[in-house]
Amino acid sequence: MLFMAKKNIVVIGAGFAGVYATKRLAKHYKKNKDITITLIDRHSYFTYMTELHEIAADRVEEDAIQYDLQRLFCRRKNVKLVTDTVTTIDRQNKQVVTEHGRYDYDYVMLGIGSEPNDFGTPGxxxxxxxxxxxxxxxxxxxxxxxxxxxxxxxxxxxxxxxxxxxxxxxxxxxxxxxxxxxxxxxxxxxxxxxxxxxxxxxxxxxxxxxxxxxxxxxxxxxxxxxxxxxxxxxxxxxxxxxxxxxxxxxxxxxxxxxxxxxxxxGVKATDQAANFGLQQGRAGRILVNKQMESQDDPDIYVVGDVSLVDEDGTGKGQPQIVQGAEATAKAALLNIEAKIENKAAVDFKPNYSGFMVSLGSRYGVANLMGWMHLSGFFAMLMKHLVNMLYFVQIYSGYYLFQYFMHEFFRTRNNRNLMRGHISRQGNVLWTIPARLFLGAMWLVDCWGKIQGSGSWFTDKLRLPFAWLQTAATSGASAAGADATTAASGAEATKAATTAAKSVFSLSYEYGHDPLAVFSQMPTWMYNITKTLIPNQDVALFMQKAMTIMEILIGLALVAGLFTWLSSAATVAFVATFCLSGMFYWVNIWMIPMAIACMNGSGRAFGLDKWVVPYLQKTFGKWRYGTPKALYGTDTTK
Structure with a gap:
């Protein structure tokens, strides 16, 4: 038995217009349990049609322009997905008929797209x-x-x-x-x-x-x-x-x-358009009025390439481009909402902000808003931004990220906007020595902190902050603290009697003391640190916790486990040490090396090769479920 809501909206076709409209309607009615939206398409995915040439010419992976409908709509509980082929619309009984079922509707949005038109050319x-x-x-x-x-x-x-x-x-x-x-x-x-x-x-x-x-x-x-x-x-x-x-x-x-x-x-409406008994115009496109209603039935809205709005009386209709599809879908969904909510109807308003054409992965031309003309790098950058804007409009951060990765990081043969410089397909094998050295540095540095007289796991204060040293010298534990200068935390790390002059260098110079990145903490850092570590008890806990974190970072880098996070933590720790007055210019190399290790170096001879894909699969399944080839198990025959 088919579930009957008070209002059923059926969207036919998961193209640019259909996905855009379904997302907007679902968000608008997310708190209204009386509205059900059914999206029917013969595929279980949405194809980013404007990028087909990238698949045909092997720039990106074959599935790069396929966006699974379940991942797009799994969080929209008022959207029902159906994988099936629509055969006709039973207007008398108000049902959308598919090869395997029937779906009651109050309003239909028909967006079945277009197909190439060979004009009958032989062969x-x-x-x-x-x-x-x-x-x-x-x-x-x-x-x-x-x-x-x-x-x-x-x-x-x-x-x-x-x-x-x-x-x-x-x-x-x-x-x-x-x-x-x-x-x-x-x-x-x-x-x-x-x-x-x-x-x-x-x-x-x-x-x-x-x-x-x-x-x-x-x-x-x-x-x-x-x-x-x-x-x-x-x-x-x-x-x-x-x-x-x-x-x-x-x-x-x-x-x-x-x-x-x-x-x-050339393009024309799909041959399927003739199956619905609706008036057709040029190239088989279905005629609609300015509210995107078909001329035969006001409850059937036609959007995208298959629709024809004859505004100027020439019969040509609106351009069959993504901007046109979105504009028609917007007018249709607003008018469906207007009927449900007893509001005034709105007219279709074409809004073509520009045209962009790519000529390969690195060059293009663009005309924005009729006056801004771009070419080369900036035209291609604008094309990518416009493509990514669509994912913002349909509220899909997941596929926005995937688009970014496919277009910039997962390409081969230098075929991306940055000419391959940021492509992850490059060999990351050569960053393994850097990763191992960086991890070993953390472990060697921590060796003296976990054993012997210099251990940070005793009750002896090791953090050289002025306010802690002042408190220590005034109490019974004064003998266990190093002599420091009250003016600044950084001064506590210097020997008061040294005669050598601190010298700036990016490597150790014989006979000279290394120069600290900051001779004393900036005022804002001083206030934050003093708030977070106000007394010796907190300081003793923090010095132990910091040492444990440094050991874990070192082990993770050596093992190639969570390399990106470990490298990011390295950058964060080094920046904190610099601002605390406890770090020297000669060790600043740790920051660029850690950034270099963030390029996926843990996937080459590291545990990230297995752990990261496993976590991606596990968390992806937890959030989005398991993608299927068929949706809709409660259809009526």
Whole structure:
């Protein structure tokens, strides 16, 4: 028996619009138990569609743009996840019908997205490749690897040229970003297959006389110059009218040899859009009014690429981009809330703050708010920030972190914005000596503190703070304390009769005393320390506890266990010792060495190789549960 809430909202499609709307609705109604939101998608994950080219050109791992729905919604108790394919909407009975069940609704939000449009060009389906899904990106990547491998060993010049030629049709967002990413991958492929990179030919084919027509002309020209400089062939005013296994037919009657034709020349509503009995417009998109209601049923809202708002009467509709998807979803969810809460409806308000296009991992062009033009590093940085902003909008700190890691730290072959300098794929083996030395330093330093006359585990005061020394000299325990100067804690560490002059150096100099980082504690540090360690009893406890912590840090570094935390603790301890007047410039090397050891050095010949993945798996399961391929076990048949 299907659970009946007072209001059921069913969201069809876990794309940009669907996930955005579901998150916002779930938060808005998190305290209202009478509202249930059901999110239905044929996959158990959300695909970050705008980054498919990164998968197709092997920049990131295959699962880098897959975001599990359970991880996105596990904390939203008013959201029900269903993995199924929607077949139709029974408007008479107000039920969404899937292959395996039915779901009652009061309001439906339909966001089933778009798919590539080949305009009926012969051979595209049989011999071409598109980038409309995660599966198609994987298929393209495997094909490219295969043809380059075969081309590298092909003796026939014509066959070799066709196998080593890759052509992209269409210079929109998908086409230009794909060709740019393939250019980055080209050098890697050439090296892996032992061929000259110049043998791999990349061509961008565009029917119009100019490319990248969604951008300002100056920005587009700048991008074109960059592509040409990197060896990409630009073929303008060139139409493809047929696709074959090893060549394509061009509109002028000639042929172009290529075994890899990637079609990105247009998009249309998914074929599934015709199953709902709703009026369709250009490219199969479903017609809606300004409140995002379908023209056939005011309780069915259509959002994202599949919707068409004909504001200017041209029939073109709003751009099929992420900003458009979010804007339509926002209008739809606000109007659903308005109906439930008896408020006034709102109109769809397109808000396109700019356009950004990447041409590989390190270069891009951007036009923000119509007046700010960026290129290169700053354009790519802005693109990453905008991508990360989406995760902020859907309240997913987990996947914000994962995006950051995938794009900056888990890439290979220097293919990230920082040119590989911060990539974790670099060999961390060489930091093992630094880690072992740093750990050994802590243990050797602590050896004199745990045994003999200098032990810190006796009742003899070792902390050289002025207020503690003053108290000690006035009581019965004065004989057990070192003579100190009341003016400052740091002065207590110096021999009062020394004649040598303290000298700044980053290494020990024979015949000189090392210079302290701070000759005396700053006033604010003095006040904090005196508050935390007000008397000898607390001081005796703290000196024992500090020694134990130093030993644990040393052991952890040597064993490679919790290396990041141990290294961070090293930095914190050294900074505290410096501010306390108990540390010298000659030992300041500990800070940069500890930071260097934070690069994952514990995973090479260290316990972190097993402990950290185990903890990540255990705590991930505790917080998010076990990701599944199917959701929804209480459906009605």
């Amino acid at each position: 595209v389906k049989e011999h071409g490749f598109t980038l409309g899904s995660w599966e198609s990106a994987i298929r393209l990547k495997e094909h490219v690897r295969d043809v380059i491998r075969r081309g590298a060993t092909e003796h026939d010049p014509e066959k070799r040229h066709a196998l080593l030629s890759i052509a992209v049709v269409g210079s929109g967002f998908t086409g230009t970003e794909t060709i740019g990413e393939l250019r980055d991958w080209k050098d890697v492929l050439a090296k892996e297959n032992k061929i000259d990179p110049d043998e791999i030919t990349l061509s961008l084919i565009e029917m119009a006389p100019t490319i990248m027509n969604m951008l300002d002309r100056n920005d587009a020209n700048k991008a074109e110059r960059y592509m040409i400089k990197r060896g990409i062939k630009i073929m303008k005013s060139t139409g493809v009218v047929g696709v074959h296994d090893t060549y394509v037919d061009l509109k002028d009657g000639s042929t172009y040899p290529t075994a890899t034709l990637i079609w990105t020349a």
